[in-house]
């Protein structure tokens with residue numbers, strides 16, 4: 326996806342300086358920070374001390390960045406098992422912020438920040454936004470949810486520190502979002518990509534064509550989204566969509582972001598050390614090969630994360646980026662191993678379905694996957710909204726589109742599935758992360 330968009334009028338922000346430091350200097354910085362964080366984790370958190378003792382490794386054994394491979398992994402389950410404060414390495418009087426992420430099952434997880442941690446988070450968010458060409462003078466509509474979710478406050482602090490004007494609108498109240506976007510001359514929108522597609526659609530109904538507004542940049546994250554979705558958004562709104570990556574367990578948004586080349590996301594490696602491993606063998610994969618992303622925080626005091634298993638599937642690229650940043654890149658995360666479902670023995674990710682669907686003309690980016698079990702056999706139905714033009718056309722056009730979609734899915738997934746074309750507005754809209762999968766197999770047996 327190189328060269329599709331016109332380059333933004335990016336200006337250099339001083340906070341971006343670490344994006345360009347020579348690799349040997351970066352490695353020195355990573356080592357000193359890694360040593361400090363391992364020391365802190367070992368002496369401050371019982372779980373880390375026990376795990377390291379089991380592996381016969383002590384903080385002094387970390388003499389090179391490569392020694393990170395000797396350290397134990399940390400899993401999401403560890404955050405649940407130590408709920409609420411068991412992984413904190415700082416006393417509560419140094420903790421200035423708590424965020425909570427609710428899982429689909431069991432206890433939520435709690436993450437903590439010292440004042441310095443909030444500063445680190447703000448710093449990486451400034452650098453991410455600078456990557457996207459956001460600058461002072463921009464008017465940022467922050468439609469990420471404010472509250473326990475890290476998206477809202479993360480983007481807010483970063484955009485403010487950058488010197489942009491922030492509208493802390495949070496998610497929801499779509500009509501007001503459109504009105505403010507138009508009346509305030511908003512130039513940057515932060516939201517989930519699925520919610521933005523809803524804003525485009527609702528805007529059109531209200532007579533607001535985003536292509537005619539000053540809106541220029543989209544900061545999209547919190548859910549995987551495909552290149553097909555990117556094209557759809559760019560065409561329908563005229564903006565340049567950027568992918569931002571992060572997770573609460575590590576810090577929130579701002580772990581990595583795309584530069585204007587849209588060819589992978591630069592990891593802010595001076596604060597987050599990335600590894601990609603084979604999830605089955607737990608061994609590192611070669612440069613550029615696919616595996617699970619593992620992250621270690623290098624600058625987080627309240628809650629250091631050592632080799633956190635993100636469950637996100639990606640690849641790590643070391644070759645230099647033409648933008649000049651020395652930071653390595655991760656491939657866009659199209660898949661979370663948590664999202665994967667198995668149907669008739671075949672592994673399927675919702676993002677593969679999305680890419681196949683949106684590549685076919687006449688579809689809208691609103692779809693849902695429904696899994697059922699009939700007489701012991703798994704069935705998958707994909708419901709997708711089609712454009713009003715197709716829907717109002719004679720039956721022939723719908724049948725033709727249905728046939729095309731079944732074929733496109735078969736080619737991508739290697740699976741014959743049912744496709745149901747539905748009218749615009751049939752599928753429920755989300756103000757945050759879209760719910761793409763409904764699995765009724767266990768209920769119906």
Ligand SMILES: [Zn+2]
Nearest residue numbers: 584646648650
């Ligand atoms: Zn770059």
